[in-house]
Amino acid sequence: MKKIAVLGTGYVGLVSGTCFAEIGHHVTCCDINEAKIRSLQNGVIPIYEPGLEELAEKNVSAGRLSFTAGIEPAVKAADIIYIAVGTPMSKTGEADLTYIKAAAQTIGEQLNGYKIIVTKSTVPVGTGKLVYQIVSEASKGKYPFDVASNPEFLREGSAVRDTMQMERAVIGATSEHAASVIEELHKPFRTKIVKTNLESAEMIKYAANAFLAAKISFINDIANICERVGADISHVSEGVGLDSRIGNKFLQAGIGFGGSCFPKDTTALLHIANAAGYPFQMMEAVIETNQKQRVRITEKLNRAIGPLKGKTVAVLGLAFKPHTNDVRSAPALDIIASLKEQGAHVKAYDPIAIPEASAILGDGGIEYHTELYSAIKNADACLITTDWPEVKEMDLQRVKQLLKQPVIIDGRNMFPLEYMRVSGFTYHSVGRPAVHADRQIKELAR
Template identity: 65%
Template sequence: MLKKIAVIGTGYVGLVSGTCFADIGNRVICCDIDESKINSLKSGVVPIYEPGLKELIEKNTEEGRLFFTTNIPAAIRESEIIYIAVGTPMTPQGEADLTYVKAVAQTIGEHMNGYKIIVNKSTVPVGTGRLVQAIVEKASRSKYPFDVVSNPEFLREGSAIQDTMNMERAVIGSTSTHASTIIKRLHDPFQTEVVETNLESAEMIKYAANAMLATKISFINDIANICERVGADVEKVSEGVGLDSRIGHKFLKAGIGFGGSCFPKDTMALLKIAETSGYRFKLIESVIETNNNQRAHLVSKLMSVFGDIKGKTISVLGLAFKPNTNDMRSAPALDIIPMLRELGAFVKAYDPIAYVEAERELGPQAVFSNDLYETVKDTDACLILTEWDDVQKMDKDQIKQLLRSPIVIDGRNLFDPAEMKERGFIYQSIGRSSVWEAELVSKAQ
């Protein structure tokens, strides 16, 4: 049976989830306190870049299944299932900030008009479901029955629609079998495997999954750093290790570390959860340390060519934390560009989508553009930070002509070192042999 759903929060998770629930036939009201965002969505302007999302919003709006409003109380009253999908940003202490989750729980409690299933979609620490339950019960004065469910998201930015419509699994933690059954049926059209558990386990599954993936990334980056010192090729090491079915190839690609809205925040939050429970999680401490160090490692490669980059102009290709998104949250560029500036370099930065968001974050620290070749023109070296398709397919001969010196420092291992050597580049990547030509290096310096 199709349901009436309210999704409170029109950020990345809320907007994608709400739109996909509408696309499988439900009536969905996406709510937000940000009036300008809601007005934009009503007029067809989508505040985030996600392939296929704009078209899906237009389709379901036109077909009368998807609505946008700032009237959250009315949406609560009209809906049977209420999803909480607000942000849980990291506090200065590294904890998840539950301010918005608490505020939504309070609002739900104040405007209950019958039985509701309240579903936490936001990534929250263990115990948040019980906290939401207590807030709603107090705010509603126990007038109406309700149940709380934890249904964490596992979306990858850049492929979120695909991930939702063909989800690998749905985790449903609940305070009642009745609520769990309803949310399970809601996921039937996605034909996914469902894990049913209690609230606490569902909340922990989300953090454990992200921490495991972050660990794989930091592990292969540490292996890459060793490979550079012993003459091994991390690409071949990763290939060989990944063929072990117990390990797999995913998240074993060396680079400049993880960014985005999940891994940095969730690994820190998991540290705090462990700390609160009286346990020191040394492994995750190391994962975070390795990730932070990987940014500086890329800059050190540039320094190894020049010795001193003061007065040099460096082009940076890719600003978003990954391709096919305009998300700048914890993007490596936010660390690397300030490092370059502190060392006295001038920076020209390119991204096909996120250049506007990057300029908002970094201000005058760089000249921003969505023109790749104009960015590279007359720069002393090129740093690759994001594996955008047009960066991978760029005309290398033209790039070489535009650069003052044929220096490419590749943080994403996009190119074959042998080919780059043949083309006459000074080329450094992560965990692989460097291309050094003494005469070229001398000219670069």
């Protein structure tokens, strides 16, 4: 059993700390945000993540998990210190290491014996060495310590499962001893261990996210070509995905990636490449394709119902993906901003992410709804931006009755074309032939 301090109580810190407690360690999760810590101490989890609240409550009750704003005593008491603070995108596109540096400075100042300092946050190559330097200078060389990189591979909405049943644990460290300790820490997860140096561990995280982002942008570009040549991207993705060398994951065409990782990490990797003197043109194209994909969905809406000024549009989904309240870089936010610029009134639906979205978008020209059909009622068209189960399971005949005209622009390809055809909708999706209600009416009249 180890004493672990986790600095940072975001998605990564909370989930990692809670899961380490679940496998038997004593974990203290720390944060400089005292209001957040008070909420956690009162049993209120500030993020929406299935299973996390129950698991945290269980381990708090068992005495293995605690929360504190007192970072200094937590650092002193710990054997292993995980840094899981934010690394937001700076104005230049590179990762902002302000919080990483501050955490390293605090650790160095409070160092009172040998400890292993582990970076869990996604950080540029070379950050591990920077952390080592800061801790060494702040501690004035009084105590030995090691630095390790143990990047996370969590998916929001399934983060607890992704930790308890992790596919692999990547460990880079400044000593074999430190690597072995972190490897032992992960044995209860029964996962594949990849041990390497600090730089490789840091690069693995960026390379993995960049590759997945590239798959998404690639299939979206293929989808855009499909629309022009009469092919169906759903069939193309199926056929391509059956190739074992490619696989079927991240081959779903749509309105592009969002969230806290892919947009930030692709841009940061591009900055790393530029700093190293390497022109990473492929990553530039991945980012450009992703941004343009959001514009294309509003262009389809324009073609379907004409100029948007004075029109009402129901936007279904604010979170960047279902089962999370995370709206960071969510496509819906850019799309809603575009709709408002064109003079449309927006009725936005999301079951859980409205507080987060409204804090960014404001209230001007937007109605927020947690009830699906009230958002759809009297809208000129319906635009699907998040594939929530509630949207996939909605009663389409009721939707048709509530809309002023039966128009759905589907950015997530949620419904079969034939079903939408017989249901009498004008239906535009991504990479598939459009369905036109007016053509069906003319065909039936013949």
